[in-house]
Amino acid sequence: MRLPGLSATLAAFPALALAAPRDDYTQYVSLFRGTTNGGNMFPGVTPEPFSVIKIGPDVQASPPTDAYSGYLPPPGRVLGFSMMHESGTGGAPKYGVVSQMPVTGDVTYPAADLSQARKLNDTATVGYYQSTLENGVAVSLSGTAHAGMLQHDFTEVASDVAKNVVVDIGHFLSSYRGRGWGQGFAGGNLTVRADGGYQGSGIYNGGWNIAPNWTIHFCGTWDQPVTRSKLFKGNETTHSAASNGTASTISTASGNAGAVFTFDATTVTSRIGVSFVSPEKACRYVDDEIPPGTALDNVVAQSRKKWNDKVLSKIRVESNSRDDLVQLYSNLYGMHLIPSNRTGEQPFTSTEPYYDDIFTYWDLFRCSTALMHIISPVAYVEQLRSLVEIWRKEGWMPDARSSNWSGEIQGGTNADNVLADAYVKGVQGVNWEDAYMAMRKDAETTPPNNRDPRAPDSSTTVGRGALPDWLKFGYITPKFSRAVSRGIEYAANDFGLAQVAKGLHCKADYKRYLKRSRNWRNYWSSKQTSLNYTGFLSPRLTNGSLKYPYDPLACGGCYWTDPYYEVTPWEYTFAAGHHDMAHVLSLSGGKDAFVAKLEQMFVPGATKQNSQFNGTIINPGNEPSFTTPYLFNYAGRQDLSVKYSRYIARTYYNSGIGGIPGNSDAGAMQTWQLWNMMGLYPMTGQNVFLIGSPWFSSMSLDLEGGKSLTIKSAGGDLTKGVFYVQSLKVNGKKWKQSWATWDDLFANGGTMEFKLGPKAVNWATGKLPPSPAS
Ligand SMILES: *[C@@H]1O[C@H](CO)[C@@H](O)[C@H](O)[C@H]1NC(C)=O
Ligand SMILES: *[C@@H]1O[C@H](CO)[C@@H](O)[C@H](O)[C@H]1NC(C)=O
Ligand SMILES: *[C@@H]1O[C@H](CO)[C@@H](O)[C@H](O)[C@H]1NC(C)=O
Ligand SMILES: *[C@@H]1O[C@H](CO)[C@@H](O)[C@H](O)[C@H]1NC(C)=O
Ligand SMILES: *[C@@H]1O[C@H](CO)[C@@H](O)[C@H](O)[C@H]1NC(C)=O
Ligand SMILES: *[C@@H]1O[C@H](CO)[C@@H](O)[C@H](O)[C@H]1NC(C)=O
Ligand SMILES: *[C@@H]1O[C@H](CO)[C@@H](O)[C@H](O)[C@H]1NC(C)=O
Ligand SMILES: *[C@@H]1O[C@H](CO)[C@@H](O)[C@H](O)[C@H]1NC(C)=O
Numbered sequence: 001m002r003l004p005g006l007s008a009t010l011a012a013f014p015a016l017a018l019a020a021p022r023d024d025y026t027q028y029v030s031l032f033r034g035t036t037n038g039g040n041m042f043p044g045v046t047p048e049p050f051s052v053i054k055i056g057p058d059v060q061a062s063p064p065t066d067a068y069s070g071y072l073p074p075p076g077r078v079l080g081f082s083m084m085h086e087s088g089t090g091g092a093p094k095y096g097v098v099s100q101m102p103v104t105g106d107v108t109y110p111a112a113d114l115s116q117a118r119k120l121n122d123t124a125t126v127g128y129y130q131s132t133l134e135n136g137v138a139v140s141l142s143g144t145a146h147a148g149m150l151q152h153d154f155t156e157v158a159s160d161v162a163k164n165v166v167v168d169i170g171h172f173l174s175s176y177r178g179r180g181w182g183q184g185f186a187g188g189n190l191t192v193r194a195d196g197g198y199q200g201s202g203i204y205n206g207g208w209n210i211a212p213n214w215t216i217h218f219c220g221t222w223d224q225p226v227t228r229s230k231l232f233k234g235n236e237t238t239h240s241a242a243s244n245g246t247a248s249t250i251s252t253a254s255g256n257a258g259a260v261f262t263f264d265a266t267t268v269t270s271r272i273g274v275s276f277v278s279p280e281k282a283c284r285y286v287d288d289e290i291p292p293g294t295a296l297d298n299v300v301a302q303s304r305k306k307w308n309d310k311v312l313s314k315i316r317v318e319s320n321s322r323d324d325l326v327q328l329y330s331n332l333y334g335m336h337l338i339p340s341n342r343t344g345e346q347p348f349t350s351t352e353p354y355y356d357d358i359f360t361y362w363d364l365f366r367c368s369t370a371l372m373h374i375i376s377p378v379a380y381v382e383q384l385r386s387l388v389e390i391w392r393k394e395g396w397m398p399d400a401r402s403s404n405w406s407g408e409i410q411g412g413t414n415a416d417n418v419l420a421d422a423y424v425k426g427v428q429g430v431n432w433e434d435a436y437m438a439m440r441k442d443a444e445t446t447p448p449n450n451r452d453p454r455a456p457d458s459s460t461t462v463g464r465g466a467l468p469d470w471l472k473f474g475y476i477t478p479k480f481s482r483a484v485s486r487g488i489e490y491a492a493n494d495f496g497l498a499q500v501a502k503g504l505h506c507k508a509d510y511k512r513y514l515k516r517s518r519n520w521r522n523y524w525s526s527k528q529t530s531l532n533y534t535g536f537l538s539p540r541l542t543n544g545s546l547k548y549p550y551d552p553l554a555c556g557g558c559y560w561t562d563p564y565y566e567v568t569p570w571e572y573t574f575a576a577g578h579h580d581m582a583h584v585l586s587l588s589g590g591k592d593a594f595v596a597k598l599e600q601m602f603v604p605g606a607t608k609q610n611s612q613f614n615g616t617i618i619n620p621g622n623e624p625s626f627t628t629p630y631l632f633n634y635a636g637r638q639d640l641s642v643k644y645s646r647y648i649a650r651t652y653y654n655s656g657i658g659g660i661p662g663n664s665d666a667g668a669m670q671t672w673q674l675w676n677m678m679g680l681y682p683m684t685g686q687n688v689f690l691i692g693s694p695w696f697s698s699m700s701l702d703l704e705g706g707k708s709l710t711i712k713s714a715g716g717d718l719t720k721g722v723f724y725v726q727s728l729k730v731n732g733k734k735w736k737q738s739w740a741t742w743d744d745l746f747a748n749g750g751t752m753e754f755k756l757g758p759k760a761v762n763w764a765t766g767k768l769p770p771s772p773a774s
């Protein structure tokens, strides 16, 4: 199928012209949003939310650079189209396995560079992707949960030129950063079956989480007769199967290997299944999910329907701005690509759900998991159960995980925060006694050191590596890397334990962990000043002294072996003690001093860093700063939370391909902006949503059991900056608090009615948001 008129709009694809009715929200999803500007979004086909299959192109730039999701914008050359990817991640590329590459002319050297530039820009809509290569071949992609579909259209290729598809098991996404986090291929095999199809297995390892060997099995079919096929290992080829009706196999320990399939037909469609269990299971997936004879546009239509039904239709707004609708629905889409639902594919015997590709809870615990609870409650509970089951089988819950291997731990054990958040909101369906035991393991047992070269002092795979110091001193000494940032996270993790212990009536534990949750205070240096503000978190030495002076604008390299991971002491000073805010305010010298210091975070040019953010100290592109703009609510200045969070949401996000401020981090950025659109912000681990200002005059969210939350606003103007809350009613009652609970908004559904205006007024005169540890 050749799709004429390669404009990115749906209307331009007659073959796919599902009428685009009002309730086809896929028309507002921009697949390329966040593919530049470091967003690393995967624009290929994710056939359904959390599907194992993420089928897309693997592109190499010149000079080579890491393509974290496989895709890179033009120019770049396509190396192949493969079945598995991550989305919106950093560190190092992962997957890019089980590939096909259309090649024209005789393939004398299958291990030669077979890459192709693109003739046109790639196009993509939900459920569909197309690349047109310089050799004239147009490749269209779609798929289902465990099977991909590739259609190679050779119509533009001269009739006397050979039309081939190369399947190379040695293909995967490489890393060029030189950090030792690159993937490797440890061998595999491919059998060309007597029917011309193929199946086999590949073993890969490495990636950001330095995973050991893992095996993926595959099963491919063709809808057209294979005229010739040959197996290859490096450039050595042997004629095989297909032509004579016998199966033949190639095995390799390394390097490129696989098969070259040659066709007479001008359009060749392939269905390919993948499985972590066996090639036979991969074959069953193909035939169950994409039966022989299924047309590509049917697969595309099914994928769109799934996205509409399961995710996109859950939020409906009133808006005349296509731009805002694109941001809204691209966010909803972008938060549902990973983790991957690998239920039935787990590496251990289990009847529990299994989710892999958690990348990472360090990124996701603030905004994403709390929103997943609302938008995709079934998948959310499955993810929580999966965490607990991984602890049952392997002894530890992951903070991050891919290819069946946990790691890396950047700070604390943030699955604790995720579980605590679910617990305080009354989530059912999780075995909470087991969940609490899993959390307790994190809090009490030092994990074995895997001696990761990037931070050899303690475990980077699971658990809290710096626990010995935490237990002994109540802070982490410079003997351990990331000593300050890990302490801040351990305190939040311990608060999570306290919350669950309280509910489970473990009184002693509740007291123990609540006390430990205050240990972030041990880093507070009331002497330290910066930009005329006083009081910052500083490294604390073994003898108990705080390091002084210590420039709060500096963090060493802000990386694995430094005291602060990824952001500066200024930023961590506002990222600490979110369960202890009354104490933060008191240490900061009271409300006014706190507000003045917090406003300094948003002053352009205050730091030489963050040039992409006008030199503000706050880095809206990194998770430790996610909550910062909303902290004004704790000082009775809800108007300033609205002002600064709205500024970030409208300045550094847009609907374009670079429309996310930095790495999406598995959708974390998208969820931050979604909360801003709703006019709410979740305080993970507490039953508290801070109130901001909604974008739309009406937003309706479908909740479980046919309930809904409707958020209405009158008098606002998104484009003219008219966004200050004048008054609010919640469920018809006048509301004077700058926060609400799960029960107020979500447990039974409800309404929020905002009046907005151009000037700040002091409407939130009720009780401040809670500070449970203060
Ligand atoms: C295969 O042949 C090509 C073309 O001669 C060459 O560039 C490539 O290095 C060879 N690869 C191997 C593994 O021999
Ligand atoms: C292709 O995409 C690039 C951005 O990646 C854009 O600058 C260019 O105009 C596009 N070309 C066409 C023909 O649409
Ligand atoms: C990875 O798998 C290959 C092939 O089976 C094997 O030779 C190698 O020893 C394995 N590596 C590890 C670390 O297990
Ligand atoms: C292919 O490799 C897999 C994984 O190592 C192995 O289990 C299987 O037996 C091999 N099959 C053949 C036909 O060599
Ligand atoms: C088919 O091809 C395979 C691989 O070259 C060869 O081993 C086999 O003998 C051939 N079978 C027949 C019936 O020609
Ligand atoms: C998955 O990883 C676990 C350890 O984390 C290991 O025990 C198991 O063998 C692995 N399974 C596969 C299929 O890779
Ligand atoms: C996850 O995958 C399993 C197995 O395919 C399926 O039964 C389950 O419904 C999936 N979960 C969701 C939320 O779709
Ligand atoms: C700090 O205060 C001093 C004295 O008021 C003033 O001269 C200086 O400019 C201030 N520095 C900053 C960075 O605001």
Ligand SMILES: *[C@@H]1O[C@H](CO)[C@@H](O)[C@H](O)[C@H]1NC(C)=O
Pocket (backbone or CB within 6 Å): 541, 543, 544, 545
């Ligand atoms: C702790 O050690 C630091 C660095 O060696 C030193 O500067 C400081 O004076 C010591 N503090 C105490 C209380 O001994």
Ligand SMILES: *[C@@H]1O[C@H](CO)[C@@H](O)[C@H](O)[C@H]1NC(C)=O
Pocket (backbone or CB within 6 Å): 604, 612, 613, 614, 651
């Ligand atoms: C901040 O940066 C944005 C985009 O990078 C730009 O549009 C805006 O004008 C800048 N604002 C200031 C105050 O420099």
